[in-house]
Structures are given as structure tokens and as C-alpha cells.
Amino acid sequence: MYIIIKKILQSSMSSPNRVRWVFDCENWFPSKNEWSHAFRSIQSEEKERIGRFVFKRDAKSSIIGQLMIMKYLSETACVPWSNIKIKRDTNNKPFIEDCNLNFNVSHDESLVVFAGEKNTSVGVDIMRNHYKGGKSLSEFFRLMHRNFSLKEWDYINNGTEKQKINTFYRFWCLKESYVKAIGTGLTINLRNVCFVPKQDLKKNDFVTDTELYVNNEVMHNWVFHEYLYHDYTITVCLNRNIHPIEFKMLSFNELIYNAEYITEDDENYCNIFMAKENQPK
Ligand SMILES: CC(C)(COP(=O)(O)OP(=O)(O)OC[C@H]1O[C@@H](n2cnc3c(N)ncnc32)[C@H](O)[C@@H]1OP(=O)(O)O)[C@@H](O)C(=O)NCCC(=O)NCCS
Known part of the structure; x- marks a missing residue:
């Protein structure tokens, strides 16, 4: 019993630098407006990469991962959303320079998960x-x-x-x-x-x-x-x-509530996404 209470207390005492998020794409059917809001809030090279996915399902997972990274950095490093510059290393791992915040994303089927940590x-x-x-x-x-x-x-x-x-x-x-x-x-x-x-x-x-x-x-x-x-x-x-912390389920509104537009609107990009099949048959 003592161990269980200790674990619950530890997980509720997590520092704001330490986050675990999960998003369920299964129940997210972005309207044109929502899709536009999402892709305008990520960097242009990521927007181009996500535009190349054949299926909606993969584009949705990947954009959610990008929004999670932006949200984490803007909230934790206190950098305005539009000033964040995510880079990729030679093995394609996203990172930001000169910062002790680390993060990683994974997706499988409908779920996207994110872990953010400081100094590790x-x-x-x-x-x-x-x-x-x-x-x-x-x-x-x-x-x-x-x-x-x-x-x-x-x-x-x-x-x-x-x-x-x-x-x-x-x-x-x-x-x-x-x-x-x-x-x-x-x-x-x-x-x-x-x-x-x-x-x-x-x-x-x-x-x-x-x-x-x-x-x-x-x-x-x-x-x-x-x-x-x-x-x-x-x-x-x-x-x-370091002790484990619970994953918190995010809604799309929580994900983008402090998002700022980085790129211009792009009707054609929206239309192409809306016309895609969700997943292979
Ligand atoms: C990293 C890797 C193991 C991910 O495998 P996966 O199970 O398909 O994917 P996951 O859903 O768990 O994770 C994907 C996310 O991890 C991150 N990622 C990509 N490369 C990464 C790396 N080398 N290390 C850590 N994280 C990485 C990205 O955020 C990626 O999301 P995105 O594709 O939407 O940008 C696999 O892609 C790999 O081995 N890559 C390295 C080698 C490589 O492909 N190099 C290409 C050079 S361009």
C-alpha cells in the first residue's frame, strides 16, 4: 500500500519540465479549418514532409507529434511558439540547439505519445x-x-x-x-x-x-x-x-491553445489532405 501511495504522489508531483502526453487520432477528424490551424502552426519543412504522406492517418499522427513538440518547447522553455526552430540530426532525430530540454515522439495505429525531459x-x-x-x-x-x-x-x-x-x-x-x-x-x-x-x-x-x-x-x-x-x-x-510519471490524454484544443501561425494559409494543401484516404484498404 505504501509503495502504491508513494507512486501516486510522485506521479502527481511531476515538474513542468517533465511531461508525458498521449493523443488519440482515432477520434480526431480534422475539418478544413482545423487542418489549416494545425499545418500553419508547424515549420514549413515539416509541413512539406507531412504533405507527402499518402494516407490521412499517417499525416495526422505526424502533425500531432510536431504540435506536441512545439507545445512542450513553448510552454517549458518559455519561448514564443513562432520563435522555436526544431532541427533534425543526421539520423533524422528532431532536437533544438543550445537547450537542455529533450523530447521524443512515437506513433502506432491511432495513438501518438510524447515524452519531454530536462537534462536527460x-x-x-x-x-x-x-x-x-x-x-x-x-x-x-x-x-x-x-x-x-x-x-x-x-x-x-x-x-x-x-x-x-x-x-x-x-x-x-x-x-x-x-x-x-x-x-x-x-x-x-x-x-x-x-x-x-x-x-x-x-x-x-x-x-x-x-x-x-x-x-x-x-x-x-x-x-x-x-x-x-x-x-x-x-x-x-x-x-x-528518475521516477515515472503518468501519461495525460490531450485534446486537439489543449494541443494548440497557445499555437501561433508560422506559415501562410494554403487552400490547395488543405484540399489535398481532405481528399486523401484515411488508411490503406
Ligand atoms: C527512429 C526510428 C527507430 C523510428 O521508428 P518508428 O517505430 O517507425 O517510429 P516511431 O513512431 O516510434 O517514431 C517516429 C518519430 O521519432 C522521431 N525520430 C525520427 N528519427 C529519430 C531518431 N533517429 N532518433 C530518435 N527519434 C527519432 C521523430 O519525431 C519521428 O516522428 P516523425 O516521423 O513524425 O517525425 C526509425 O525511423 C529509424 O531507425 N531511423 C533512423 C535511421 C534513419 O532512418 N535515418 C534516416 C536518415 S534521413
């Missing part, structure tokens, strides 16, 4: 615990096998099919959150990034004691906050031992 690298990854590949699960596992150590694979390959899928996504989120925190993305050999869980994930609680080994050496300076959020797994990776 942060990576976040979300996966829905639901196999959606075109191949059979055994073929998918055969192809993915090379990204895991033997010990990890033993852990994954246990229990019912559903349990295997859930455990697979748990390990995948751990690995991706780490490669996103260090910024390399999937350019490094994931087999050398190994995790040793100490307990199963549970609903309505965090798991924070999973250990990371890189090239067989334990990395005590990296901490993983693992969450089960409805039927999604979310993992936040940090290089500071």
Missing part, C-alpha cells in the same frame, strides 16, 4: 499489442529473430500466441526507446542491445527495473519506464534514475 536523454516507443503483419506470425518471428539475443528470444517464445506477441512488443519497445534516446535509431545492431526483465508488465502500474546490457555489459545509467496503456505497450528510456 529521452526516447519513447509505443506499439499496439496486436500482430498486424501480412505474413504468418511464425514467418514474422523467423525474420525478426536476428534482432534478439538467445536469452531474449527464450523469454519471447513462451506461452500462448497472444503472450508471445505481447512479449515481443515489450522487447521491441525497450529496444526502440533506447535507440531513439541515443539517436541512432535502427542503424545499430539490436542484438547487442539486450534486456533482462525482472517482472511481467501489469495494468495500471509502471515497471522500472528492467536491466539493459550493451555488448554484454550492464548499463546502470539507463532506466526504462514500461507502461501498459489499454492494449498498447509504451516504454520511456532515460539516462537518469
Whole structure:
């Protein structure tokens, strides 16, 4: 009981530099006006990139991620929205210069998640615990096998099919959150990034004691906050031992309430978006 109360208190005492947000695109059907509001509030190069998505679903997730970054920086660094300049490094990771605020975004299916932190690298990854590949699960596992150590694979390959899928996504989120925190993305050999869980994930609680080994050496300076959020797994990776905080669901209005326009209106851009299919059939 004491531990549960302590966790609740800690999560409600989060500093404003530390945020966890989630947005559900499933219930967001932007009107032309809303879409215009969203794309006028992000940088022009991001607007162009998002314009190239074939499906609405992907454009929506990506623009929400951009708005989350802008909101976090404008509120936390106290920089006016229109003065923020997000850059991308050589591995495509968004960052801002000369600032100790770090952030990361992930999307899967309808959810977009964001983690913001001060003075610590942060990576976040979300996966829905639901196999959606075109191949059979055994073929998918055969192809993915090379990204895991033997010990990890033993852990994954246990229990019912559903349990295997859930455990697979748990390990995948751990690995991706780490490669996103260090910024390399999937350019490094994931087999050398190994995790040793100490307990199963549970609903309505965090798991924070999973250990990371890189090239067989334990990395005590990296901490993983693992969450089960409805039927999604979310993992936040940090290089500071700091307590986990709850994810807060944002509405579109909360996301843009202090947004400022950065680019001109663009009727054609709006029309192209409105005409797109939501997702592949
Ligand atoms: C980073 C990476 C692991 C993300 O994989 P994913 O599961 O498809 O995507 P997620 O939804 O979890 O995260 C995507 C978000 O992470 C961020 N991101 C992109 N690259 C990143 C990186 N190298 N490190 C950390 N975060 C990154 C972006 O905000 C991105 O959102 P956006 O595409 O809307 O801008 C994968 O894209 C990768 O390995 N990239 C690095 C290698 C690469 O592609 N380099 C290209 C050079 S141009």
C-alpha cells in the first residue's frame, strides 16, 4: 500500500519540465479549418514532409507529434511558439540547439505519445499489442529473430500466441526507446542491445527495473519506464534514475491553445489532405 501511495504522489508531483502526453487520432477528424490551424502552426519543412504522406492517418499522427513538440518547447522553455526552430540530426532525430530540454515522439495505429525531459536523454516507443503483419506470425518471428539475443528470444517464445506477441512488443519497445534516446535509431545492431526483465508488465502500474546490457555489459545509467496503456505497450528510456510519471490524454484544443501561425494559409494543401484516404484498404 505504501509503495502504491508513494507512486501516486510522485506521479502527481511531476515538474513542468517533465511531461508525458498521449493523443488519440482515432477520434480526431480534422475539418478544413482545423487542418489549416494545425499545418500553419508547424515549420514549413515539416509541413512539406507531412504533405507527402499518402494516407490521412499517417499525416495526422505526424502533425500531432510536431504540435506536441512545439507545445512542450513553448510552454517549458518559455519561448514564443513562432520563435522555436526544431532541427533534425543526421539520423533524422528532431532536437533544438543550445537547450537542455529533450523530447521524443512515437506513433502506432491511432495513438501518438510524447515524452519531454530536462537534462536527460529521452526516447519513447509505443506499439499496439496486436500482430498486424501480412505474413504468418511464425514467418514474422523467423525474420525478426536476428534482432534478439538467445536469452531474449527464450523469454519471447513462451506461452500462448497472444503472450508471445505481447512479449515481443515489450522487447521491441525497450529496444526502440533506447535507440531513439541515443539517436541512432535502427542503424545499430539490436542484438547487442539486450534486456533482462525482472517482472511481467501489469495494468495500471509502471515497471522500472528492467536491466539493459550493451555488448554484454550492464548499463546502470539507463532506466526504462514500461507502461501498459489499454492494449498498447509504451516504454520511456532515460539516462537518469528518475521516477515515472503518468501519461495525460490531450485534446486537439489543449494541443494548440497557445499555437501561433508560422506559415501562410494554403487552400490547395488543405484540399489535398481532405481528399486523401484515411488508411490503406
Ligand atoms: C527512429 C526510428 C527507430 C523510428 O521508428 P518508428 O517505430 O517507425 O517510429 P516511431 O513512431 O516510434 O517514431 C517516429 C518519430 O521519432 C522521431 N525520430 C525520427 N528519427 C529519430 C531518431 N533517429 N532518433 C530518435 N527519434 C527519432 C521523430 O519525431 C519521428 O516522428 P516523425 O516521423 O513524425 O517525425 C526509425 O525511423 C529509424 O531507425 N531511423 C533512423 C535511421 C534513419 O532512418 N535515418 C534516416 C536518415 S534521413
